[in-house]
Amino acid sequence: MLEQLLAGALEDANTRRRERPYADVETEALRRPAPLDALAALAPADHVKVIAEVKRASPSRGDLAEIAEPQALAAQYEAGGASVVSVLTEGRKFKGSLADLEAVRKAVSIPVLRKDFIGDEYQVLEARASGADLVLLIVAALPQDRLVRLHALIRELGMTPLVETHSEEEVARAVDLGAQLVGVNARDLSTFELDRDLFGRVADQIPAGVIRVAESAVLSLSDVQHYRAAGADAVLVGEALVTGDPIATLASYTSV
Numbered sequence: 545m546l547e548q549l550l551a552g553a554l555e556d557a558n559t560r561r562r563e564r565p566y567a568d569v570e571t572e573a574l575r576r577p578a579p580l581d582a583l584a585a586l587a588p589a590d591h592v593k594v595i596a597e598v599k600r601a602s603p604s605r606g607d608l609a610e611i612a613e614p615q616a617l618a619a620q621y622e623a624g625g626a627s628v629v630s631v632l633t634e635g636r637k638f639k640g641s642l643a644d645l646e647a648v649r650k651a652v653s654i655p656v657l658r659k660d661f662i663g664d665e666y667q668v669l670e671a672r673a674s675g676a677d678l679v680l681l682i683v684a685a686l687p688q689d690r691l692v693r694l695h696a697l698i699r700e701l702g703m704t705p706l707v708e709t710h711s712e713e714e715v716a717r718a719v720d721l722g723a724q725l726v727g728v729n730a731r732d733l734s735t736f737e738l739d740r741d742l743f744g745r746v747a748d749q750i751p752a753g754v755i756r757v758a759e760s761a762v763l764s765l766s767d768v769q770h771y772r773a774a775g776a777d778a779v780l781v782g783e784a785l786v787t788g789d790p791i792a793t794l795a796s797y798t799s800v
């Protein structure tokens with residue numbers, strides 16, 4: 545499934561590239577105001593930070609929420625105390641778009657993450673041209689040489705890579721890369737199985753000074769407490785926020 549998602553995302557990027565060539569997107573990316581400092585926004589604190597996701601649908605859960613105005617939801621996330629907004633820009637299975645990212649960027653003053661299946665430089669430039677401050681890189685989807693190249697490009701553009709892992713081996717690859725922001729996704733992106741204990745098993749492998757994000761499977765306050773007890777500096781939450789009351793949910797999660 546992960547290979548299919550990546551192949552689809554790259555095919556869609558190639559279609560957009562025919563309309564908007566690489567050089568044009570590069571120019572737009574370089575003209576943007578500097579990205580916001582996501583590492584400062586997610587720095588360890590006396591409470592857990594929340595990366596709040598705009599998520600309409602997903603392969604594992606189908607349709608989750610209508611979200612006609614992602615910018616309005618993102619503004620609620622900021623008001624509720626989120627540190628970063630994650631915007632799923634993949635169109636086929638998640639019903640997201642770069643237009644969502646642009647709209648959210650205009651509506652909030654906290655950093656914004658482009659969450660997608662990133663496999664080439666063009667997608668990174670598109671992220672910056674649309675106002676992203678962070679870009680997701682999924683270790684399982686990329687050979688190490690491409691991971692290194694994309695990680696370097698994201699940083700050259702002033703953005704922050706969120707390097708997502710799902711095993712001890714992948715955490716080791718993220719650490720080798722010098723990643724400063726490492727996510728551990730409880731969801732296996734091929735089988736969709738959830739393992740909330742994975743974060744606790746690998747967290748010690750992530751060096752001190754690197755920000756640790758527990759991703760997925762937060763459906764209640766006790767899930768946040770579980771991740772926090774295992775050493776999470778931040779949690780990334782989608783479903784619970786788009787299907788519940790985002791402001792009340794964030795107030796309770798950020799109190800942990």
Ligand SMILES: O=C(O)c1ccccc1NCC(=O)[C@H](O)[C@H](O)COP(=O)(O)O
Pocket residue numbers: 549597599602603604605729731733734736759760761762780781782783784
């Ligand atoms: O959510 C999915 O079904 C999914 C399937 C395949 C690849 C990625 C997928 N989700 C992306 C994410 O990592 C989550 O949207 C994110 O971590 C939030 O998860 P949750 O709070 O469980 O909605």
